[in-house]
Amino acid sequence: MAHISLRQVTKKYGRFVAVPDLSLEVAEGEFLILVGPSGCGKSTLLRMLAGLESVTHGEIAIGGEVVNDQMPRQRDIAMVFQSYALYPHMTVAQNMGFSLKLDRCSKAEIEERVAAAAEILALTPLLDRKPAQLSGGQRQRVAMGRAIVRDPKVFLFDEPLSNLDAKLRVQMRAEIKSLHYRLKTTIVYVTHDQVEAMTMADRIVVMNAGNIEQVGTPLELYDRPMNRFVAEFLGSPSMNMLPGEITGAAGALSLRLADGSSIALPGRDLGLAPGDRVTMGVRPEHMTIGDTGGMGLDIVVDVTEPTGSDTLLIGRAADCAITCELDGRPDVRMGETARVTIDPAHLHFFDEDSGRRIGAAG
Amino acid sequence: MTTTTTEHMPRATGRRSGRKGGFARSRNADRLTRAIVIVVTVLALVYILLPVYWMVKSSFQTNADIRALPPHWYPHEFTIQAYLDMTYVIPIWRYILNSIYVAAAAAILSTLIGCSAAYVLARFRFPGMTLCLVAILATQLIPPITRAFPLYSAIQSAGLLNSYTGIIIAYAGFSLPFCVMLLRGYFMNNCPPDLEEAALVDGCSYFSAFWRIILPISLPGLAAVTIFTFLNAWNDFLWASLLLNQGDMKTVQVGIGDFSGEGGNVRYISMFMAACVTATIPALIMFLFVQRWLVSGLTAGSVK
Numbered sequence: 001m002a003h004i005s006l007r008q009v010t011k012k013y014g015r016f017v018a019v020p021d022l023s024l025e026v027a028e029g030e031f032l033i034l035v036g037p038s039g040c041g042k043s044t045l046l047r048m049l050a051g052l053e054s055v056t057h058g059e060i061a062i063g064g065e066v067v068n069d070q071m072p073r074q075r076d077i078a079m080v081f082q083s084y085a086l087y088p089h090m091t092v093a094q095n096m097g098f099s100l101k102l103d104r105c106s107k108a109e110i111e112e113r114v115a116a117a118a119e120i121l122a123l124t125p126l127l128d129r130k131p132a133q134l135s136g137g138q139r140q141r142v143a144m145g146r147a148i149v150r151d152p153k154v155f156l157f158d159e160p161l162s163n164l165d166a167k168l169r170v171q172m173r174a175e176i177k178s179l180h181y182r183l184k185t186t187i188v189y190v191t192h193d194q195v196e197a198m199t200m201a202d203r204i205v206v207m208n209a210g211n212i213e214q215v216g217t218p219l220e221l222y223d224r225p226m227n228r229f230v231a232e233f234l235g236s237p238s239m240n241m242l243p244g245e246i247t248g249a250a251g252a253l254s255l256r257l258a259d260g261s262s263i264a265l266p267g268r269d270l271g272l273a274p275g276d277r278v279t280m281g282v283r284p285e286h287m288t289i290g291d292t293g294g295m296g297l298d299i300v301v302d303v304t305e306p307t308g309s310d311t312l313l314i315g316r317a318a319d320c321a322i323t324c325e326l327d328g329r330p331d332v333r334m335g336e337t338a339r340v341t342i343d344p345a346h347l348h349f350f351d352e353d354s355g356r357r358i359g360a361a362g
Numbered sequence: 363m364t365t366t367t368t369e370h371m372p373r374a375t376g377r378r379s380g381r382k383g384g385f386a387r388s389r390n391a392d393r394l395t396r397a398i399v400i401v402v403t404v405l406a407l408v409y410i411l412l413p414v415y416w417m418v419k420s421s422f423q424t425n426a427d428i429r430a431l432p433p434h435w436y437p438h439e440f441t442i443q444a445y446l447d448m449t450y451v452i453p454i455w456r457y458i459l460n461s462i463y464v465a466a467a468a469a470i471l472s473t474l475i476g477c478s479a480a481y482v483l484a485r486f487r488f489p490g491m492t493l494c495l496v497a498i499l500a501t502q503l504i505p506p507i508t509r510a511f512p513l514y515s516a517i518q519s520a521g522l523l524n525s526y527t528g529i530i531i532a533y534a535g536f537s538l539p540f541c542v543m544l545l546r547g548y549f550m551n552n553c554p555p556d557l558e559e560a561a562l563v564d565g566c567s568y569f570s571a572f573w574r575i576i577l578p579i580s581l582p583g584l585a586a587v588t589i590f591t592f593l594n595a596w597n598d599f600l601w602a603s604l605l606l607n608q609g610d611m612k613t614v615q616v617g618i619g620d621f622s623g624e625g626g627n628v629r630y631i632s633m634f635m636a637a638c639v640t641a642t643i644p645a646l647i648m649f650l651f652v653q654r655w656l657v658s659g660l661t662a663g664s665v666k
């Protein structure tokens with residue numbers, strides 16, 4: 001269990017800057033998730049924490065101790081690799097017990113801890129197999145097992161669930177969460193999957209091109225994304241974006257969309273002034289079908305996707321792709337124009353140039 | 363097999379003979395082709411093995427029997443006397459031990475140095491690396507005989523002429539370029555760097571990651587270079603006759619060569635043949651012993 005600080009960390013590969021200047025604090029026992037698009041530097045950051053990649057500038061401290069020049073084994077961390085990296089000449093049990101063996105644990109203790117980890121990961125029947133005799137998902141679980149048999153200061157996970165089927169993924173998500181609850185070890189976890197991020201994290205770090213876009217609890221990020229990138233990245237289906245210009249007078253503003261139509265905005269102070277060019281963001285679940293007064297929007301429906309519990313309505317309004325998540329099974333046909341009402345309590349406004357969130361809206 | 367398929371077979375044999383199962387599959391399949399292949403194979407085998415057979419046969423004959431004209435194709439008087447007596451005229455066991463010692467030491471030395479060098483060249487980037495690689499390749503372009511004099515004087519000035527150490531160093535040196543290049547390719551293609559990184563995180567040092575993870579999964583490559591160096595040294599005549607040609611220290615090749623040079627192969631022909639047969643056995647055993655490591659696919663399943 002340890003606290004991690006990254007202070008102005010920079011990573012360059014030759015001339016290419018993978019991480020420009022990154023500062024981040026991870027509290028003791030925290031479950032921190034790094035999300036971001038492919039190639040944004042998540043693995044690089046994790047590998048710098050592990051000591052597998054040198055730090056070009058800046059400082060990394062684990063448990064108050066600067067570890068820049070320490071070998072991975074001196075840092076006392078466990079890591080699950082994106083590529084599993086199982087030792088092909090060892091059985092599953094030997095793979096999992098390898099770090100304990102290097103730690104000079106007794107045979108009995110190794111066996112006991114491996115058995116316990118195997119139990120959690122449902123690997124018990126496979127302990128005598130070699131990695132070549134396992135399926136992708138089983139290999140991934142062995143890679144997890146290799147980390148959780150240890151009792152390190154920090155766990156580093158690089159997309160550990162990406163190869164599992166949906167059911168196993170949900171199960172493993174719960175396992176990792178309860179593991180964290182029991183062990184209270186600091187975890188830094190990388191994923192592509194924003195559902196994973198939302199459901200597991202204490203805090204989420206959204207990264208883009210080596211920079212941190214926003215750090216916060218999952219709900220903070222979901223409810224108050226600080227910029228367009230975060231707003232669009234979190235949430236599935238992602239937030240609808242309607243660019244336009246603010247018109248009218250204070251207290252009775254409206255948003256004029258690209259096709260000339262206007263949406264009346266709620267009367268409270270949104271931090272907007274007439275003439276501002278903004279993008280309004282609305283989450284799909286904050287739209288309801290039918291004209292109930294309020295903020296209405298006409299949508300040309302391209303596709304409806306009933307998921308059983310609710311229905312996705314995909315279409316366009318004022319040249320913008322719009323997705324609505326509607327309760328139940330509304331009677332809307334493809335090709336029709338449907339009127340939806342936007343919930344005025346959940347609006348997000350972003351500056352059109354900088355993409356930054358405007359005012360206290362939402 | 364049902365009747366339908368059996369009836370069906372002959373028509374399809376022409377095309378089928380190329381499919382899996384090959385000749386064994388097609389009952390009627392071109393008997394002629396089959397016969398030709400067998401005859402050619404047998405002829406080739408006879409061509410290759412006849413001298414070997416002649417050696418083995420002669421070693422079980424008396425001198426008179428060997429010299430009979432026309433030659434006897436098999437021993438008319440079968441005797442193992444040559445094997446019992448050969449050590450009186452040629453200290454073959456001693457020569458074999460010398461050869462085993464020299465070849466094994468050279469094999470171990472060049473495998474050890476080769477795998478360390480190959481690992482560094484496969485994994486680390488450092489200034490001058492390309493130069494190293496080019497230099498290693500360039501050594502292979504020089505005809506070996508041109509090295510004879512420089513090497514002889516180098517070993518002589520080091521005071522290692524007619525010592526085991528001198529020739530072991532020479533043999534290891536000859537094989538090293540090949541060992542390094544082969545193992546470097548092996549490490550680069552078969553050992554993903556993630557494996558060492560996982561080992562580092564699990565608590566290994568760089569050296570123990572190499573020792574405990576990389577070497578075990580590289581056994582096929584290591585076996586290949588070990589056999590290569592061993593057989594090169596075992597079969598060498600040229601360098602051994604230059605660098606190690608005194609009395610009891612001779613290797614088997616030089617020992618047998620010198621013995622026949624002194625006329626031993628004429629006077630003691632059956633014993634000479636017995637010595638030759640004996641000399642082929644250690645290399646055979648060595649090969650059988652190491653070849654089980656020459657299996658591929660040891661790294662399967664490590665990364666996705």
Ligand SMILES: Nc1ncnc2c1ncn2[C@@H]1O[C@H](COP(=O)(O)OP(=O)(O)OP(=O)(O)O)[C@@H](O)[C@H]1O
Pocket residue numbers: 013016018036037038039040041042043044045082192
């Ligand atoms: N050894 C390297 N040399 C040069 N560039 C590299 C190297 N390793 C990574 N990069 C670059 O650094 C950037 C960040 O890579 P990284 O592996 O951290 O991405 P990632 O966020 O983990 O992506 P993914 O989600 O696809 O795994 C990428 O643009 C990549 O091309």
Ligand SMILES: [Mg+2]
Pocket residue numbers: 042043044082158
């Ligand atoms: Mg990655």
